[in-house]
Amino acid sequence: MTPAVEFRGVSVHFGQTCALSPLDLTVARGETLAVLGPSGSGKSTALKALAGFVRPSAGRVLLGGEDVTDLPPHRRGLGVVVQSYALFPHLRVDGNVAFGLKSRKAPRAEVTSRVAEVLDMVGMGAYAKRYPRELSGGQQQRVAIARALAIRPEVLLLDEPLSALDAALREDMVAELLRLRAELPDTTLVYVTHDQGEALALADRIAVMRDSRLVEAGPCERLYHRPSEEFTASFLGASNLIPVEVIGADGPKRVTVRLGDRELSAEPTGALADGAKVALGVRPHRVGVRAASGGGTVPARLTGVQWRGSGFRLDLELTVDGMPPSAVRAEVPTVDGLPGVGEPVGVSIPDGCPLVAVRA
């Protein structure tokens, strides 16, 4: 089927600065793609190239199979929501939401019914006559989403739509976006965020970006549990990357690795070339910490303890003979029975963690 969105070798330069290295990426109709990456990784630039706000230096942008690279933003038929709400301050809520329909010369009756419909969709039906300044941040962002949806776009672009809101409100808004998503099964969503929680909650697939490049793209579950790239493992789920030595393959999906004098079974996430430097990706909550080393544990030193309310974050340094000290983070429910900071401890790592090939 023709993809709803297609980037074909799209790159963007601002003078000497490369803001987007050639990007090849497709989004299927009805799919939610999260574009995830740290600040300055090129996420917004990719979205702006798609929306028509910046012109690619090379490559083509296609919507529904049609090349729109040379079309201005308003002729691309996209809905766009940005971080800063960008509502028109002099227009009431209904005026803001009607704006796109009026500029498309929609009949008055259609404008009225559609405005009421989308405001209800985002739970803002009772606020139609307010001005943006009379609304909270979360309410303004709901209106911005309603405004973007009013023209029934096939593709809705959201650029960090929740980042101006406080943490509790962001979680409520994610739940609302999921509900809205279910009401619009055919609409394609491209959601730019630096927040992995939002990406995992909302997206079908994630495109991970770093340094103006696409690192890898794939279904959320695959990227979270079996990332191919070291950066994905550390950024998505804050995996520890523990250097290990591969000592044998037990089939295509299992290899045995050695960490000190411990042998562990691990799951490879891609082809392992001879001599590849590999790391075991271990989430902090899967790292076990005990008082003394021995008994199947890896020797380590406790370097820091932080109480986080629901549990503790422990910073550790693996002290394996023949290996440089390696920092590891653990999340544990209790520190009862553990020695103080600076003391030796034993770290246990479960079988079945993904093995990430690290390029030398």
Ligand SMILES: Nc1ncnc2c1ncn2[C@@H]1O[C@H](COP(=O)(O)OP(=O)(O)OP(=O)(O)O)[C@@H](O)[C@H]1O
């Ligand atoms: N108008 C511009 N002129 C020059 N450089 C730019 C411009 N816009 C972006 N860049 C640069 O391009 C790179 C990618 O920026 P971009 O805004 O796409 O990143 P981002 O991942 O969206 O970051 P953030 O989450 O901070 O918005 C950055 O190095 C940025 O400084």
